Every structure is written in C-alpha cells, then in structure tokens.
Amino acid sequence: MINRPHAVVTDPAKCVGCVACSQACPTRAIRVRSDLAVIDDELCIDCGMCIEVCGYDAIRPRTSSPADLRKFKHTVAVPSLTLYAQFGDDVHPGRVLRGLRQLGFDETYDISWMCEMVASATDAYLSQSKGPWPKISVTCPAVLRLIQIRYPDLIPNLVPIETPRELAAKLRRRRLAAERGLDPSEIGMFFITPCTAIIHSIEAPEGLEASYLDGAFAITETYGQLLKAIKHDPGSDSEEAISARGLRWAMAGGEISSMRNANTITVRGLRDVLYVFDRIESGTFQGLDFIEAYICPGGCVGGQLTVAGRYLAQRNIRQLAKRLGDRGLVKEEKVRSLLHDHFFDMQSEISARRVRPLARDLRQAIALKREKDALLERLPRKDCAACGAPNCETLADDVVRGEAKLEDCVFIRLEQLQAHETPHRGGEDG
Amino acid sequence: MDQTQPTAPRPTLPDREAPGEVLYREAFRIVGNDFEHGGEAAAAIKAVLKQLGLPPEAIRRLSIANFEAEMNVIMYAAEAQMELAVMHDSVRVTVTDRGPGIPDIEWAMQEGNSTATPEMRARGFGAGLGLPNIRRSADEFSIASTVGVGTTLTYVVYANGATAT
Numbered sequence: 355m356i357n358r359p360h361a362v363v364t365d366p367a368k369c370v371g372c373v374a375c376s377q378a379c380p381t382r383a384i385r386v387r388s389d390l391a392v393i394d395d396e397l398c399i400d401c402g403m404c405i406e407v408c409g410y411d412a413i414r415p416r417t418s419s420p421a422d423l424r425k426f427k428h429t430v431a432v433p434s435l436t437l438y439a440q441f442g443d444d445v446h447p448g449r450v451l452r453g454l455r456q457l458g459f460d461e462t463y464d465i466s467w468m469c470e471m472v473a474s475a476t477d478a479y480l481s482q483s484k485g486p487w488p489k490i491s492v493t494c495p496a497v498l499r500l501i502q503i504r505y506p507d508l509i510p511n512l513v514p515i516e517t518p519r520e521l522a523a524k525l526r527r528r529r530l531a532a533e534r535g536l537d538p539s540e541i542g543m544f545f546i547t548p549c550t551a552i553i554h555s556i557e558a559p560e561g562l563e564a565s566y567l568d569g570a571f572a573i574t575e576t577y578g579q580l581l582k583a584i585k586h587d588p589g590s591d592s593e594e595a596i597s598a599r600g601l602r603w604a605m606a607g608g609e610i611s612s613m614r615n616a617n618t619i620t621v622r623g624l625r626d627v628l629y630v631f632d633r634i635e636s637g638t639f640q641g642l643d644f645i646e647a648y649i650c651p652g653g654c655v656g657g658q659l660t661v662a663g664r665y666l667a668q669r670n671i672r673q674l675a676k677r678l679g680d681r682g683l684v685k686e687e688k689v690r691s692l693l694h695d696h697f698f699d700m701q702s703e704i705s706a707r708r709v710r711p712l713a714r715d716l717r718q719a720i721a722l723k724r725e726k727d728a729l730l731e732r733l734p735r736k737d738c739a740a741c742g743a744p745n746c747e748t749l750a751d752d753v754v755r756g757e758a759k760l761e762d763c764v765f766i767r768l769e770q771l772q773a774h775e776t777p778h779r780g781g782e783d784g
Numbered sequence: 785m786d787q788t789q790p791t792a793p794r795p796t797l798p799d800r801e802a803p804g805e806v807l808y809r810e811a812f813r814i815v816g817n818d819f820e821h822g823g824e825a826a827a828a829i830k831a832v833l834k835q836l837g838l839p840p841e842a843i844r845r846l847s848i849a850n851f852e853a854e855m856n857v858i859m860y861a862a863e864a865q866m867e868l869a870v871m872h873d874s875v876r877v878t879v880t881d882r883g884p885g886i887p888d889i890e891w892a893m894q895e896g897n898s899t900a901t902p903e904m905r906a907r908g909f910g911a912g913l914g915l916p917n918i919r920r921s922a923d924e925f926s927i928a929s930t931v932g933v934g935t936t937l938t939y940v941v942y943a944n945g946a947t948a949t
C-alpha cells in the first residue's frame with residue numbers, strides 16, 4: 355500500500371509532548387517519542403480528533419496554499435455547506451459565494467442541490483438493495499476510513515454512491531471544460547473544508563481513482579479574509595439554485611431528513627459511532643435500512659476547522675433553510691436518468707485496510723499474546739500515557755512488537771530504581 | 785506491509801500439533817440478566833482473535849454466534865462460562881450455562897420459536913432467531929441440555945477459508 359501524505363501534521367516546534375492527542379486518537383495511531391507526537395500513517399484515519407484536543411496548536415491541517423491556485427487557468431471554490439453556517443443572519447449563502455471570488459477564485463460552485471440529488475439517489479439505491487443491512491453512508495470520510503481499519507466486516511454495508519462534493523466537482527469540471535474549451539486539468543477545484551478527513555479524501559480517495567477536487571482550504575484559514583470581503587461588498591449571488599433540503603447536510607441528521615426512507619438513524623460523534631458499529635458487526639441493528647454517521651458530534655458543522663462552533667452553526671443552518679422555505683429543487687426524473695447513466699456510482703471497490711496482527715504465524719502470535727498479557731499484569735493500569743503510548747495495553751502491545759521498552763513505563767522504572775537501592779538485592783531486577 | 789513487525793523467525797516446521805490440539809484457551813464469565821454488560825464477552829473474544837490474526841471472515845461469523853449465545857445466557861440462564869479454544873485451523877467456543885435448560889431442543893432450533901418475555905422482545909430480542917443463527921454462522925454446531933441444570937453449546941468456525949452452508 356502506498357503511504358500517501360496525511361492531512362494532519364505535527365509541528366515539532368510547538369509540540370510539548372503532552373499526551374492529549376495520543377489519548378484522544380480512536381485508532382491509537384499516536385505515540386509521544388522524545389516530547390514529540392508521532393503519527394502512524396498506517397493507522398491514521400485523519401479524523402482530526404488530535405487537532406481538536408491539542409492545547410498547543412501543534413497539530414495542523416495540511417491545506418492548499420494560495421500559490422496552488424496559480425497552477426490552473428481557471429479556479430473554482432467549492433464551499434462545504436458548513437461555510438454558510440459560520441456567519442450571522444445577514445450573511446446568506448449568496449453573499450458567501452460572491453465573497454469567495456474576491457479571495458482569488460474565478461468562480462464558486464454550490465453543492466447543496468447535489469446533496470439533495472444524492473439523498474434521492476440513496477433512496478433509490480435502498481429500495482433496490484438486497485442488503486446486508488443496515489446500509490451506511492460514506493459522507494464522512496473519517497467514518498469510511500474507520501470502517502476500513504477497524505470494521506472491515508461492514509464494508510459491504512457501505513452505500514456505493516459517490517459523495518456530493520465529488521459529484522459536484524465532476525459535473526462542474528466537465529461542463530466548464532466544454533464551455534470554455536479548457537482541458538479538464540487546467541481547471542483547479544478547491545474545497546473549502548470543515549475538517550481534515552476531507553482533505554485526506556482528496557489526496558487519497560476511496561471509491562475513486564482520483565479525486566475531482568484539486569485541493570482544500572480550511573474554513574478557519576479563509577474566514578477572516580472572507581468576512582472582510584463580505585463586509586465590503588453588500589452584493590449577493592442569486593440563491594435560486596440553493597437547496598434548503600440539501601443545506602441540512604451540514605448537520606448530523608440532515609442527510610436522513612432529506613430522504614424519503616424513514617427507517618434510518620443518525621449516529622453522532624466518535625463514541626457513539628464505535629458503540630453502534632460494534633453492534634452492527636455482531637448482528638444487531640439489522641432492522642434498519644440506513645445509518646448516517648459522523649465522527650464529529652454535530653456532523654460537519656462540528657469539524658475541527660470551523661469557526662462558529664457546532665451549536666451556533668446548527669442554528670444558522672436551520673434559519674437559512676427556513677428562510678429559503680425548506681424548498682427542494684430536485685426533480686425525480688432527473689435523478690432517475692442520472693441513475694440510469696451510473697452518474698452516482700463509485701468507480702472502484704472500497705477495500706479493507708489490514709490492521710497488523712501480533713504476528714503472521716498463529717503460534718508466534720499466540721506466544722506474543724501471552725507475553726503481552728504477562729506484561730499487562732506487571733503494568734500499573736493507570737493509563738497515564740507518560741510512556742508515550744495512550745494506555746498500558748497499547749504499551750504492552752508495542753513492547754511485544756519490539757517498538758517500545760517495558761522501562762518506558764515510569765512506574766516500572768521506579769520499581770527498578772528502588773530494587774537497585776536495596777543493597778543486598780543490588781543489580782538484580784525482576 | 786509488515787515491515788513494522790518484529791521479523792520473527794518463521795521455521796517451516798512440519799505441523800507438530802494434531803489438528804484438534806488447542807493452542808490458546810481463554811474463558812469468559814457471563815452473568816444472567818446482566819444486560820448492562822451484554823456483548824462484552826463476544827467483544828473480548830473478537831479482540832483476541834484480531835490480535836492473533838485470524839481471517840476477518842472467520843472472526844465475523846464467530847462474533848455473530850458469540851453475541852447470540854451471550855445474549856441467550858443473559859436472557860435465560862443464571863450464569864455461564866464461554867470458553868474460547870483456538871486450534872491450528874479452527875476456533876471452537878463452548879458455552880456452558882447453569883440455567884433452566886431447554887425442554888424441546890428441536891422446537892427451539894426452529895426459526896421463529898422463542899420463549900422470550902414481552903420485555904425481552906421490546907429490547908429487540910426474542911425473534912426466535914438466536915439458536916438457528918448460531919448454527920448458521922458456524923461450521924460445526926452441537927447442543928446438549930438438561931432441564932433444571934443447564935445447556936451446553938459448542939460451535940466451531942473453520943479458519944482456513946472454508947465456509948458454512
């Protein structure tokens with residue numbers, strides 16, 4: 355497997371080697387070594403929990419730079435719906451879209467209507483699917499990666515429909531190339547993202563050979579300039595093509611609220627995602643048709659790279675949808691014809707990402723498992739993470755894999771020091 | 785892919801162990817009516833099997849069976865031991881409970897038959913799929929029960945890619 359760059363990057367100058375990120379990581383991908391958080395590329399799912407909990411601003415998203423815009427003849431900003439939710443009542447999507455162009459993009463492209471289309475396509479897919487149930491949304495890329503790493507059994511449950519952001523970029527790129535006589539590669543499409551997971555999904559897409567997007571800017575890094583641009587310019591783009599139903603996709607619960615099928619649930623936040631997926635894996639929840647799940651508690655409005663925070667953003671989205679009359683724009687015949695053309699289909703299968711067993715050989719793995727259990731008996735079980743691993747169990751695991759030493763545990767080291775201090779037992783440690 | 789693993793010597797010894805020799809054994813206790821911890825034994829076994837590197841398909845089928853068996857104990861029995869036995873090319877689980885026993889095993893093995901109370905059904909159990917589901921998920925299955933004493937379930941999942949049905 356090719357190790358592609360991840361969207362979370364640690365800054366050695368700022369990292370103090372505390373263990374907050376290591377303990378927050380859902381796949382236990384982070385170890386603190388010599389006062390620096392080190393992320394395991396194989397295990398990282400780019401969920402951004404580490405960014406969320408870091409108190410030192412030492413973990414940053416790897417975003418595009420303004421220089422990247424100059425590589426293209428024509429640039430398009432494709433904002434996450436969450437961007438619309440970052441402002442107060444007088445800043446509508448039309449003004450946000452117009453403001454974005456003043457930041458250096460040649461055009462902007464709204465994806466709310468594509469969200470509505472995908473909801474409709476999902477309904478159609480569910481009515482034809484033969485299981486396994488429940489089907490699971492692929493909207494949150496961190497959830498998708500989590501399934502690949504931790505719940506490979508649930509891969510057949512994933513809905514094989516491409517995400518609205520990719521479909522919108524695909525469609526716009528195709529049309530622009532035709533309208534302007536450009537080669538598709540001369541068009542640069544940039545997502546304005548609420549999270550790191552989407553950045554990584556552009557860099558290393560699943561279900562697609564290559565992303566239709568060329569890069570991403572974080573909402574956090576665009577916000578200041580954008581706000582200034584909006585304040586200076588009272589004008590607004592037309593909002594005729596903005597779908598109120600689609601807008602709700604910014605919030606957890608939005609996806610199912612725009613669907614016809616009601617035998618659905620929304621799962622919010624990492625803890626609940628693990629809880630529900632554990633149970634689906636053991637065969638419960640089979641009576642449900644569809645689950646939308648988000649690593650961030652509020653859905654995309656709760657992403658680490660946002661400004662307003664999920665509570666205000668949720669309120670803003672609801673207000674916007676209401677102001678637009680909760681209207682839907684999508685005609686079913688249109689969706690049916692696109693379904694017929696396989697427009698929504700993913701291009702490639704999603705595969706499991708194999709998590710390392712203790713050893714390839716069963717007997718060897720059993721020996722290491724016994725060794726690990728014995729080590730765990732000796733460890734204090736305080737899960738203090740001072741050793742650099744998030745908890746005692748992970749340290750034991752690292753030790754038997756040869757990636758850490760038992761003496762990395764401060765309690766074990768203390769024991770050994772005390773043993774040395776007792777003269778008649780000097781030099782002997784258990 | 786495995787570059788981060790210790791490069792353990794892998795001698796190509798002939799299989800010394802007999803096919804049924806148990807290489808790893810671990811027992812888990814299940815307490816009747818303990819809905820709060822329902823599913824934990826099945827989850828713990830799954831974690832062990834993942835570490836040992838068993839094929840995902842075998843783990844998946846065994847986990848379904850384990851969860852059903854565990855919930856059966858919680859709903860009907862006083863307590864049980866769920867014993868995991870990992871062999872060279874298969875995994876066996878034996879669930880021995882102290883409970884009311886099953887008077888008519890043939891009846892209980894039929895889909896849809898259940899003695900679940902309305903409370904259990906309200907929790908989503910009692911569809912009469914538990915025992916048939918265990919049998920379907922496993923490659924080998926046996927059940928023995930004595931009314932007033934308890935029930936013993938034994939099921940085996942092959943790890944070498946062979947599948948049931």
